Amino acid sequence: MMNGMLDRDTFEAIEAYVLGTMPALERERFEERLRTDADLLAEVEQQTEHIRAVELGGLQRALKDIGRQQAAPAPGRSWMPYLKVAAAVAVVLCAALWYLNRPTTGERLYAAHYQPDPGLPVAMSATDDQAFQDAMVAYKLGDHAEAKAKWSTLLKDRPKSDTLRYYTAMAALGAGEFGAAIPVLDDVAHERTSPFASKAAWYLFLACTHEGDTARANAIHFDPADPHAAEAAAIQQAWR
Numbered sequence: 001m002m003n004g005m006l007d008r009d010t011f012e013a014i015e016a017y018v019l020g021t022m023p024a025l026e027r028e029r030f031e032e033r034l035r036t037d038a039d040l041l042a043e044v045e046q047q048t049e050h051i052r053a054v055e056l057g058g059l060q061r062a063l064k065d066i067g068r069q070q071a072a073p074a075p076g077r078s079w080m081p082y083l084k085v086a087a088a089v090a091v092v093l094c095a096a097l098w099y100l101n102r103p104t105t106g107e108r109l110y111a112a113h114y115q116p117d118p119g120l121p122v123a124m125s126a127t128d129d130q131a132f133q134d135a136m137v138a139y140k141l142g143d144h145a146e147a148k149a150k151w152s153t154l155l156k157d158r159p160k161s162d163t164l165r166y167y168t169a170m171a172a173l174g175a176g177e178f179g180a181a182i183p184v185l186d187d188v189a190h191e192r193t194s195p196f197a198s199k200a201a202w203y204l205f206l207a208c209t210h211e212g213d214t215a216r217a218n219a220i221h222f223d224p225a226d227p228h229a230a231e232a233a234a235i236q237q238a239w240r
Helices: 008-019 024-034 039-067 080-100 103-115 130-141 144-157 164-175 177-187 197-210 212-220 227-238
Strands: none
Touching: 008 024, 008 039, 024 039, 039 103, 039 227, 103 130, 103 197, 130 144, 130 164, 144 164, 164 177, 164 197, 177 197, 197 212, 197 227, 212 227
């Protein structure tokens, strides 16, 4: 938690961010701060819990009040009050479902820091293989499942290609297949002669964060000169 009480401006900014009322440009700046300020991220997570709990509690109290005020409808009496009760019940249930299925800390950290690899320029790819370039086009268009399938096929013939392994893992991450991406990223990250080793280590760190495997994530060491070193440190701080 940040030292002392939150100042009014910070609290109002967090509240606007959580409630979705923050202007788009201001939201971009705020999310940029979240990527490097572990204390602020922790406050956002805490205030999110508080705000949602207050909303849920208020809805539950309102539902009880409505229930006490309403009796069985007399002949000819409007059903509108009971429709309001049904609507309130639906809102409470939705809030409860959100609370039960809310993202984990690891998932929130991943979402805040993950930026997909932009891929290789198609006309300048590291291979003249048309199949590789077709897969790269699919990847850039967001068709991660198609890209992964095509690169996986090529990988069967060239299992040692760090380029194919890395981008197959990138496609798996894009498709949300963390279990498939992690072992491949781990292999590439340990090939220190590979130009993809550093980036593979970063995405491995993020994937492990998403999965809640903090022990494995913390075992990944970043050189101070690595562009992701500070960001990784901020994520590790947020876990504590």
